[in-house]
Amino acid sequence: MKSLVFYGPGNVKIEDKEIPKIDENEVLVKVKAAGICGTDRHIYRGEAPARTQVILGHENAGEIIETGRQVRSLKKGDKVCIDPNIFCGQCYYCHRGEVHLCKELQAIGVTRNGGFAEYLVAPATNVYKVKENVSYKEMALVEPLACCLHGIDLAGIRPGDFVVILGAGAIGLILLQLALHSGASEVIVSEPNSKKRKLALKLGASKVFDPFNDNLEKEIKIIKREGADVVIEAVGNIHTFKQSIQLARKGGSVLLFGVPPKDKVIEINPFEIYKRELKLKGAYINPFVTDRAVRILESGMVNLKKLVTSQYTLEELPNVLDGNLDESNVKSLVIY
Amino acid sequence: MKSLVFYGPGNVKIEDKEIPKIDENEVLVKVKAAGICGTDRHIYRGEAPARTQVILGHENAGEIIETGRQVRSLKKGDKVCIDPNIFCGQCYYCHRGEVHLCKELQAIGVTRNGGFAEYLVAPATNVYKVKENVSYKEMALVEPLACCLHGIDLAGIRPGDFVVILGAGAIGLILLQLALHSGASEVIVSEPNSKKRKLALKLGASKVFDPFNDNLEKEIKIIKREGADVVIEAVGNIHTFKQSIQLARKGGSVLLFGVPPKDKVIEINPFEIYKRELKLKGAYINPFVTDRAVRILESGMVNLKKLVTSQYTLEELPNVLDGNLDESNVKSLVIY
Amino acid sequence: MKSLVFYGPGNVKIEDKEIPKIDENEVLVKVKAAGICGTDRHIYRGEAPARTQVILGHENAGEIIETGRQVRSLKKGDKVCIDPNIFCGQCYYCHRGEVHLCKELQAIGVTRNGGFAEYLVAPATNVYKVKENVSYKEMALVEPLACCLHGIDLAGIRPGDFVVILGAGAIGLILLQLALHSGASEVIVSEPNSKKRKLALKLGASKVFDPFNDNLEKEIKIIKREGADVVIEAVGNIHTFKQSIQLARKGGSVLLFGVPPKDKVIEINPFEIYKRELKLKGAYINPFVTDRAVRILESGMVNLKKLVTSQYTLEELPNVLDGNLDESNVKSLVIY
Amino acid sequence: MKSLVFYGPGNVKIEDKEIPKIDENEVLVKVKAAGICGTDRHIYRGEAPARTQVILGHENAGEIIETGRQVRSLKKGDKVCIDPNIFCGQCYYCHRGEVHLCKELQAIGVTRNGGFAEYLVAPATNVYKVKENVSYKEMALVEPLACCLHGIDLAGIRPGDFVVILGAGAIGLILLQLALHSGASEVIVSEPNSKKRKLALKLGASKVFDPFNDNLEKEIKIIKREGADVVIEAVGNIHTFKQSIQLARKGGSVLLFGVPPKDKVIEINPFEIYKRELKLKGAYINPFVTDRAVRILESGMVNLKKLVTSQYTLEELPNVLDGNLDESNVKSLVIY
Numbered sequence A, B, C, D: 001m002k003s004l005v006f007y008g009p010g011n012v013k014i015e016d017k018e019i020p021k022i023d024e025n026e027v028l029v030k031v032k033a034a035g036i037c038g039t040d041r042h043i044y045r046g047e048a049p050a051r052t053q054v055i056l057g058h059e060n061a062g063e064i065i066e067t068g069r070q071v072r073s074l075k076k077g078d079k080v081c082i083d084p085n086i087f088c089g090q091c092y093y094c095h096r097g098e099v100h101l102c103k104e105l106q107a108i109g110v111t112r113n114g115g116f117a118e119y120l121v122a123p124a125t126n127v128y129k130v131k132e133n134v135s136y137k138e139m140a141l142v143e144p145l146a147c148c149l150h151g152i153d154l155a156g157i158r159p160g161d162f163v164v165i166l167g168a169g170a171i172g173l174i175l176l177q178l179a180l181h182s183g184a185s186e187v188i189v190s191e192p193n194s195k196k197r198k199l200a201l202k203l204g205a206s207k208v209f210d211p212f213n214d215n216l217e218k219e220i221k222i223i224k225r226e227g228a229d230v231v232i233e234a235v236g237n238i239h240t241f242k243q244s245i246q247l248a249r250k251g252g253s254v255l256l257f258g259v260p261p262k263d264k265v266i267e268i269n270p271f272e273i274y275k276r277e278l279k280l281k282g283a284y285i286n287p288f289v290t291d292r293a294v295r296i297l298e299s300g301m302v303n304l305k306k307l308v309t310s311q312y313t314l315e316e317l318p319n320v321l322d323g324n325l326d327e328s329n330v331k332s333l334v335i336y
């Protein structure tokens, strides 16, 4: 089978590999669509770790070809999407049910072979059956959708709340839709790219701002003197981290969802956190949320199709990882 | 001013009264629309208590005519809706912030004069300013909307959840919309009246059932083997109370929102509650939710206009309270 | 190895079996102490299910003799206690993180061999290392302690709350201590047996009552007019289920912890649940709490030694299961 | 009546004033004990605002001398303590039930006359009756106790958790006791003053450290490799704010309870918040917790007597505010 193998920073190769064998608790999946994510680029550039000689690709959807002897919940022919994260069950975090913080976390497409290949092996525990009405394209986005769902669970938006989202990439645009589906009565989005701002409006934003030309803080004071009940950072930039704290109302929550650079620091004023009784919360991947993400896919309540702006073949992938994306690009897929 | 005064069960009169005076912390409101609610009928029939000689009407919207000396948050000309419930601040429940359970709770339209009159006095704490884009008709529904919001806060629906609602009266149809705005991926509604079932479908229900002709339990097993993540009783009938417990999945929640008859009992099987680890929750009125209800009104995310199926003048009200409603009626208003 | 094998209701035998082999993810444990629980008696009497020919015993503590090839978190010589419940990871409930509701739940001592034997095999995921300062006797009680901890997590006691507990068996007396360690400012216990009432007082109850001689409801009104913030049923009797609902204050919570008879029903008044805005919650076993239960054991903050009122050898166990317990007995152990 | 009047930074005077008159919703209290708090010193030094010509003193306990016409919940002779914070009921925050964030918050002893005087007037809503078994000395500490209770509610400690507290002043020592009463299985305290460290051990700390001589981070890694489930900052120093973030485990919570200097900033690494999925929470005063604080006083479960290290007369107060405290001082009171 054709596969994209990672040999270290800047070094990936398309190779022909044997179709892998499965264990009694695993399934073999014919990959139909796989998302390309910021993390894949980070790995390619050596900014995020991955096992050498691994097949990359952690956002995967496909069809089941074979099931292990012990697998009862799935069968040949099932349309499935895959949660890449495999927890150990034995560590401090697994014992507390905080499995995403597992000390021995494995991930399909990072520490074991992933979906940038024609076939993929996954433990049955990580495979979710999806109804016929959903396309493989949408299914390939279940992992980012699930991450956003975990973030939304932490954000604590209540119907009627006023929400601000910084960033309208794929993640910001999913979070926007989930914020609306959590009852936000107004969602303001800040995003420099005008095409993405337009998309945000189409997907339900009440208002959009360009962070480089508008005065967001001032505008928000006009709209809502108190500031936002919930602010979500979805850029991964340290400036927007600072900004997100400023935009929250007294008693408000700030969800820090973007992945900031490892070594950068920001200055915060602890007195503000006390006096305004703020809650700042990190969000890390997707524990126990993929089933609900699949139900959301099936219901059609979140528009993921509009987010897919480019599609590639596996052969094009090395160039895609190497090159620069058009900045209006929202989400790219590999289609088989 | 023309007023509907309550003189005891079956005894209400339209009378001409003086426009009331306000205190330093109160406002005088010219009533523009007032909802007629099941509770008003219960009072009329002697099934729920109200002070004798009180002007009824607890779902009120209008325009501010005058403000007390101490009132800073509101001004003449403001378009406002009114939370009827006034808590004492001194009792066990008020001290714990559970103000809706106040031992000395007063209610506009029940224990002090309400909105079935041309003018109304309310403490400034209970009056909420609403933006120009909302009609008085919709504003008169803020109280039931706020009650439903409190119920939804308790229900704990998370995006992707599967919800069942029993009853599609005004309350069921508001709860349906709020359940969708809490991220429910599917909401099934059970309701005997076919017009209301149609309305439920229009407002977003995935499927509707007639409880007297369909086998809801069986159908739900087909749709979702596990049962519902959250079931909401919105009838106020003891049979639907029992049914709501049966329809919940293991680990699921049952929100008991309807007001059942005071003296009726139902049989439940405690083993089921243990084995299926159910959560049963009552919901009582609307503590600290009216501001969010107003934001929801302003955003237009909940359709309240479709719920208003009849409008009356104050003069028609005695007959309305005395007569029987067309069973397809959803919500009635008095318009001034 | 000597083992107690279950051959069906009323039929258990002490047999000599081979020491079992372990898998790569399992450990072999030399059993040192095993709790005898109400469930064991229910199994013996045919009132609760168990696999035929299984070795019973689900409350186990011992020393690790051997570890499988893949086990990194544990080693030979470790003092350990064991969570009996093994979840499948693939079902609806496992996917949502509600692993105790797993549709394919396995249990050591019920569906696979348990600790009424000299040796025991357990998956490493279910085995918890304990510090030297804790005795095997106490460690054998980690499973009931963990169940109670899950119940307490659900009960939502806050510092300063007033709590009532019905029943002072082993479970009631653990819940009493955990309620105090959740900040309850007063805990009243109702229990017919005078020795257990005395023990409850020693373990921190503010007051105790005999349900058959005292008027609990009346007394509670005297102590606290409002009723209890949280009521915990720890008997498993339908009368106490009814009573627990009566004793809660408006807005209060009722934790239904006892296991009532499968087929018995009680009458409840749904109007009460609405008007008093009650929360009724079932509690089922012990998801993701065993690690904290072990920390509680190690800290010595809960007194479990006082609860062990009888100790037996494995050979005595058939008679113990067959006979009747002295009613003052709180908790029995098998010691090896 | 003798009173301590504030005339601006550095300027307080003991004056003889008339006993104040009460409103229909107020009570007149003969002050018996009043706490002197860091805030009083901040006001005296001009670092925190207060109304000019106000009588200071916001931690008050006394006996009711007279009640207003409308007051039903209290009577002459009642032993009471007083919540100083009076909310407006009309603003955004009051409408959401977040009354401590009220935009027009008034405080007894800051914006209206307080308890550094022989008599004090308070609205009945803010006055709590206390049982005979509690001394006025302890009752004067109900305000800091209530603030700590609010912090503990936010911290989310669960039984079995490992907690670190930075600072063992009056506040740190109350938080220590409440953390234990929330089920913490281990509480480590960091505090430079050796007398206070000893007191922390007496009050239940498992271990204490001197931040200037010990390597707390290293020691904690030895004790608990993961770090703390919950860290509480109770110093009000920017260094300890930084440290509190470092000491939390992945998925842990950091409660920022101390009041840091207004204009100081700290550098934080946002990547840490993401990767370790931290929750940072401010805590601000005491909404809806005073009733529970009173129950805690009455139960004796928190030792407040040990915290009172100095007592003064009203006449000594100007010197006390002006002078420097012995650094081993924990809590000072004015006794009448």
Ligand SMILES: NC(=O)c1ccc[n+]([C@@H]2O[C@H](COP(=O)([O-])OP(=O)(O)OC[C@H]3O[C@@H](n4cnc5c(N)ncnc54)[C@H](OP(=O)(O)O)[C@@H]3O)[C@@H](O)[C@H]2O)c1
Residues within 6 Å of the ligand: A038, A039, A144, A147, A166, A167, A168, A169, A170, A171, A172, A190, A191, A192, A193, A196, A211, A234, A235, A236, A237, A239, A240, A256, A257, A258, A259, A260, A283, A284, A285, A286, A327, A328, A330
């Ligand atoms: N927490 C988790 O579990 C998790 C999971 C998945 C992803 N993430 C993180 O989420 C973040 C967003 O992911 P993504 O895939 O949507 O990335 P993306 O496509 O790069 O989107 C980020 C967007 O933010 C915009 N932006 C840049 N500067 C901004 C500013 N000052 N204010 C507002 N917007 C600004 C960017 O505009 P331009 O295109 O014009 O620069 C871009 O559209 C990333 O940091 C990613 O690593 C976190």
Ligand SMILES: NC(=O)c1ccc[n+]([C@@H]2O[C@H](COP(=O)([O-])OP(=O)(O)OC[C@H]3O[C@@H](n4cnc5c(N)ncnc54)[C@H](OP(=O)(O)O)[C@@H]3O)[C@@H](O)[C@H]2O)c1
Residues within 6 Å of the ligand: B038, B144, B147, B166, B167, B168, B169, B170, B171, B172, B190, B191, B192, B193, B196, B211, B234, B235, B236, B237, B239, B240, B256, B257, B258, B259, B260, B283, B284, B285, B286, B327, B328, B330
């Ligand atoms: N908790 C609170 O704070 C709160 C606040 C407001 C209202 N409520 C309560 O909420 C309930 C609903 O209020 P509402 O104004 O919507 O009343 P409603 O107009 O009478 O609506 C109830 C609906 O339930 C339908 N129904 C009757 N039997 C049914 C069954 N077996 N299965 C399913 N549906 C059935 C009725 O149909 P037909 O018309 O054909 O009979 C009706 O359409 C009432 O009990 C009300 O008192 C509670």
Ligand SMILES: NC(=O)c1ccc[n+]([C@@H]2O[C@H](COP(=O)([O-])OP(=O)(O)OC[C@H]3O[C@@H](n4cnc5c(N)ncnc54)[C@H](OP(=O)(O)O)[C@@H]3O)[C@@H](O)[C@H]2O)c1
Residues within 6 Å of the ligand: C038, C144, C147, C166, C167, C168, C169, C170, C171, C172, C190, C191, C192, C193, C196, C211, C234, C235, C236, C237, C239, C240, C256, C257, C258, C259, C260, C283, C284, C285, C286, C327, C328, C330
């Ligand atoms: N939810 C879970 O996950 C879970 C886990 C473990 C156990 N449980 C259940 O918890 C319950 C308690 O377990 P246990 O081991 O402590 O049982 P137990 O030893 O039988 O204790 C029950 C106690 O309740 C007393 N009692 C009887 N009638 C009472 C009444 N009317 N009012 C107050 N107390 C009364 C009994 O007194 P006498 O001895 O005089 O009869 C006995 O001391 C059982 O139902 C058990 O199955 C549940």
Ligand SMILES: NC(=O)c1ccc[n+]([C@@H]2O[C@H](COP(=O)([O-])OP(=O)(O)OC[C@H]3O[C@@H](n4cnc5c(N)ncnc54)[C@H](OP(=O)(O)O)[C@@H]3O)[C@@H](O)[C@H]2O)c1
Residues within 6 Å of the ligand: D038, D039, D144, D147, D148, D166, D167, D168, D169, D170, D171, D172, D190, D191, D192, D193, D196, D211, D234, D235, D236, D237, D239, D240, D256, D257, D258, D259, D260, D283, D284, D285, D286, D327, D328, D330
């Ligand atoms: N959030 C709220 O609502 C609220 C309410 C009340 C109080 N507070 C705040 O809570 C904080 C504590 O109040 P308090 O009355 O207990 O004050 P305090 O008596 O000054 O106590 C602070 C303690 O921290 C110690 N400390 C100093 N540097 C330290 C370090 N690096 N590491 C560990 N401990 C250190 C001090 O020791 P030395 O004495 O040797 O310096 C002192 O014992 C203050 O900031 C106060 O303003 C907040």
Ligand SMILES: [Zn+2]
Residues within 6 Å of the ligand: A087, A088, A089, A090, A091, A092, A093, A094, A095, A101, A102, A103, A104, A105
């Ligand atoms: Zn793990």
Ligand SMILES: [Zn+2]
Residues within 6 Å of the ligand: B087, B088, B089, B090, B091, B092, B093, B094, B095, B101, B102, B103, B104, B105
């Ligand atoms: Zn009250």
Ligand SMILES: [Zn+2]
Residues within 6 Å of the ligand: C087, C088, C089, C090, C091, C092, C093, C094, C095, C101, C102, C103, C104, C105
């Ligand atoms: Zn399962």
Ligand SMILES: [Zn+2]
Residues within 6 Å of the ligand: D087, D088, D089, D090, D091, D092, D093, D094, D095, D101, D102, D103, D104, D105
């Ligand atoms: Zn306010």
